Amino acid sequence: MRNINRISRIFTLFSILILILSFMTGCISDTEGQHDKSFFAMDTVMNFRVFGDRSAKKAMNKAVDKIKEIEKHMSSTYKDSDIVKINKAAGIEPVKVHDDTFYVIKKALEYGQLSDGALDITIRPIVELWGITSDNPKVPSKEEIDERLPLVDYRKVVLDQDNKTVFLEEKGMGIDLGAIAKGYAADEAVRILREAGVENALLNLGGNVITIGGNPDGRPWRIGIQDPRSQETGQPHFAIVGVANATVVSSGDYERYIQEIYEKTGERYHHIFDPKTGYPADKGLMASTIISSSSIDADALSTILFIMGYEEGFKLIEKLDNVEAIAVTLDKEVYTTEGLKGSLIQSNDHYRIMD
Amino acid sequence: MFMDKSMKPKIGDIFVYVFIVILVGLSFLGLKTMSVDKGNIRVQIELDGQVIDSLEVWQDGEIEAQEIRVDTGEGGYNIVKISSEGVVVLDANCPDRLCVSSPTIKVPGQSIVCIPHKFVVRIIGESQGDNAVDDTAS
Numbered sequence A: 001m002r003n004i005n006r007i008s009r010i011f012t013l014f015s016i017l018i019l020i021l022s023f024m025t026g027c028i029s030d031t032e033g034q035h036d037k038s039f040f041a042m043d044t045v046m047n048f049r050v051f052g053d054r055s056a057k058k059a060m061n062k063a064v065d066k067i068k069e070i071e072k073h074m075s076s077t078y079k080d081s082d083i084v085k086i087n088k089a090a091g092i093e094p095v096k097v098h099d100d101t102f103y104v105i106k107k108a109l110e111y112g113q114l115s116d117g118a119l120d121i122t123i124r125p126i127v128e129l130w131g132i133t134s135d136n137p138k139v140p141s142k143e144e145i146d147e148r149l150p151l152v153d154y155r156k157v158v159l160d161q162d163n164k165t166v167f168l169e170e171k172g173m174g175i176d177l178g179a180i181a182k183g184y185a186a187d188e189a190v191r192i193l194r195e196a197g198v199e200n201a202l203l204n205l206g207g208n209v210i211t212i213g214g215n216p217d218g219r220p221w222r223i224g225i226q227d228p229r230s231q232e233t234g235q236p237h238f239a240i241v242g243v244a245n246a247t248v249v250s251s252g253d254y255e256r257y258i259q260e261i262y263e264k265t266g267e268r269y270h271h272i273f274d275p276k277t278g279y280p281a282d283k284g285l286m287a288s289t290i291i292s293s294s295s296i297d298a299d300a301l302s303t304i305l306f307i308m309g310y311e312e313g314f315k316l317i318e319k320l321d322n323v324e325a326i327a328v329t330l331d332k333e334v335y336t337t338e339g340l341k342g343s344l345i346q347s348n349d350h351y352r353i354m355d
Numbered sequence B: 001m002f003m004d005k006s007m008k009p010k011i012g013d014i015f016v017y018v019f020i021v022i023l024v025g026l027s028f029l030g031l032k033t034m035s036v037d038k039g040n041i042r043v044q045i046e047l048d049g050q051v052i053d054s055l056e057v058w059q060d061g062e063i064e065a066q067e068i069r070v071d072t073g074e075g076g077y078n079i080v081k082i083s084s085e086g087v088v089v090l091d092a093n094c095p096d097r098l099c100v101s102s103p104t105i106k107v108p109g110q111s112i113v114c115i116p117h118k119f120v121v122r123i124i125g126e127s128q129g130d131n132a133v134d135d136t137a138s
Helices: A002-032 A054-074 A082-088 A099-114 A121-130 A142-151 A181-195 A259-265 A295-308 A310-317 B011-034
Strands: A034-041 A044-051 A157-160 A165-168 A200-205 A208-212 A221-226 A237-243 A247-252 A285-292 A324-329 A333-336 B040-047 B050-058 B066-073 B076-083 B086-092 B111-114 B119-124 B135-137
Touching (some): A044 A054, A044 A181, A044 B111, A054 A099, A054 A181, A082 A165, A099 A121, A099 A157, A099 A165, A099 A181, A099 A295, A121 A142, A181 A208, A181 A247, A181 A295, A208 A295, A208 B135, A221 A285, A247 A295, A247 B135, A285 A295, A285 A310, A295 A310, A295 A324, A310 A324, B040 B076, B050 B066, B076 B119, B086 B111
Parallel strands (some): A221 B135
Antiparallel strands (some): A034 A044, A157 A165, A200 A208, A208 A247, A221 A237, A247 A285, A285 A324, B040 B119, B076 B086, B111 B119
């Protein structure tokens, strides 16, 4: 009898232990699943979704800190950023910059060369003249534009690899990393997460999507491509693409433009300038998208494609390895590079996917 | 003491049993609240990355239209309208007013952002159907 009693007690204790354990695992699996974070940085909103245990969450926070550091170095508005210092010293002296700033500028100049100046980070004097993203945008006169155009030339940016300095040759020049810094930030975030062993993540940096692995349920991530005329069609995206370990970056005339003029005349003076003309790029596209493994490349190339147009842009992109592209013309025709043919899922019928 | 033939449970044992029953009950409750109903959609309002409001709305059901004024600090505000048609920012006193000209959102994953006010209204829930996406590149 004494034994039975003891057994029943031991049994009871065991049951409690198991129950408590199951509660605890309930809590752990809660932190083990999905970690979401939304924050503002680099003049946009970013959403991170990372899967994994506590170390994944820690890595996510580390990635956020890294992005804020990149912002501090590469912002065009932060008082002590490398970019502000470089621009202030234009025509005067070289400026020593952080390693990451140096890397991004070097990369941007490489893309300037590759695209024969379609991507040009020295576009800043033109950006400032139009002020599309400022509170008082305006259409400048032809004279004003012609006066500033000679200042736009990426070949007048002098890099010193040994001393990590950047020099703009002429007074009045200025650089802007807006077309490429977010891409770099995305790559850095992915590097930090991967180093911590994260196998599934979905990051969105102001519209630039980058993924690690696929969806934890085993499917690829399903990424919608923004409908560039969603205001008219009422649709969020025109196509869907399945990706894993890839980045999807879009550019277009729909992001920022002078609202007042558009409402009056229907003309879109948007924020992506053609460095050759000083006017908003006008090569027949309303949107461009790049899918690749590196986000800095995708960021640069989506801008390049938009500025060069479908034919010239695709010629360039088809020469690159592991880079796919989508171009939407002003007639709402959708063109894709060879590698994407047949894998784009059309999600609304206002657009025509061409063979 | 040790030779208690009746094996009558002691008062301590009863406590233990009651405790177990409560634990089991609680764990079921926990399971229920943790599982997400499919088709259940929420409208979430965030300020500087923090969730400040979360409203349950049902995918197919009509909902009563409501307007929510969000004070974003330093005199800033955004007014959100939630109705059966979706969610839209009716008015705001931010400098660019991009949020006000943003189209109506209605499917999970969509959001309207006001960068000057660090304000986001987004639709949360499981995206369903052929056009379901995990995210959108823009």
